[in-house]
Amino acid sequence: MDRKQGSVPQEPKQEEATPYDLDGRPRLAIALPVGLQHVLAMFVGNLTPLIVIMGLCGITVDGGMGALRITLLQNAMLIAGIVTLVQVFTIGPVGAKLPVVMGTSSGFIGVMSSIANTMGGGVIAYGAILGASLIGGLFETFLGAILKPLRKFFPPVVTGTVVLSIGLSLLSVGISYFGGGSSNHDFGSLPNLFVATCVLVIILVLKHGTKGFTSYSSILLGIIAGYIICAIMGHVLPTTYTYVNDAGETITATCSWALQWDTVKNASWFSVPQFMPVPFVFDLRAILPMLIMFIVTAVETIGDISGIAEGGMGREATDKELSGGVMCDGLGSSFASIFGVLPNTSFSQNVGLVSMTKIVNRYSIGLGGIFLILCGLFPKLSAILSIMPQSVLGGAAVMMFASIVVSGIQLVTREPLDARNTSIIAVSLGVGYALGTNSAILTHLPYLVQLIFGESGIVSACLIAIILNVAIPKNEINPKEQKQ
16 A cells, blocks of 8 residues: 655544543533533532531531531532542442432431430430441442342342332422422412523523533523522512411511522631541441431432433443442441531432433533532632522422433333333332332331331332342243244
8 A cells, every 4th residue: 555755644533522421521611511510400409418417416506506517518518529529430449430429318317317316416416427327338338349249139120110219209309499498488489480480491492492502501501590580580579578487476588589699798718628527426326227228328329320321321320330339329428427427329319410411421520529629618609509599499400300200211111011010110119119208107117117118218119129020920921922
């Protein structure tokens, strides 16, 4: 073959990575908004469990513990960012190497509330929760390490049922956000519904009516539009309302859609995270129930990772991804406890975002993790996100959370929906998931049973699906019958 002298063969030009590629680095201008979308989707949920448990343990401003409270909230953002980076990029066998966003788990609120009451509240009770989290996290890490032999118990019909349960459990959360937060007395008000509807419509128009940046950043742009709408409404409509409380007193409150800019103004510019702000307390009354909940969260993490693999990439999660993801859950929770933060697990909200947008780029999600770390170091930055009205988030959440249900349907239909699989799904959801939605039915059963089946319909649905998958024999169809 003849070549011109001195000519150098040119290598084929490498195509630039896109947000829809698992690996590779898209341009920063493209990747950063995608990462911010994930932070916005989980920011409120990341802090809520901590606020609830601190209140039950008496770690409040009124109780003279305002400084400790700020430190713990700051550490929660820092830890979520660090553990997200480990989950996305891995350290050895730890991490799923998938776009999994981590944060403070709300699944532990029930059992931690019980521990706080048993221990009499105070910093000692909070320390007991942290001690139990340290041990429980190591236990979950062990479960992740031995997960491969157990993988046969999680075929698509089981993992799909778990993903379905996760999506169903979040639907009520999404509609609560949409109305402005069910705990607020202006829940469902016309301004809240207007804001949420505008955000939802803007996301749909950008997602399906445009291409490129505006399409895959539709969630971020929709939320930014929500902020702008709320800011304009604050200059046009009254930002307070009155209601009558249970004692018959007339209370004046700020509308839930109103932006609280004073929070941003009063936040400091920089703060150094504190190591071990609360000393560990090791008490079996806290450790034993937390061990059970770490089994529960391992099951939910399997469902989240399965949902991301199916919803974002149209395939099943591998053994390595599931094992690494569960191990990261465990070690991340133990690491979090050292900084006074409650267990960190995969966030189902972000599973819905992946399923909805199909954006799975790890570099982009990693930027989101870095942004969380910056929020932990620069409180004023996190304050801007913390004032997001629930109705703004709700406009995006209703669609994101329902997308998880769709991913679950896609998983269960990977195998034929014959009589066997239909029965497994129907009983798992009809009995298993329903137990979590109405746990009063378990009142007369032992506390351990209530803890396992009543705290989360996801876990009971998974356990029933596993049992039925083993117990009900598979239909053997011979070639002649298949042709007919």
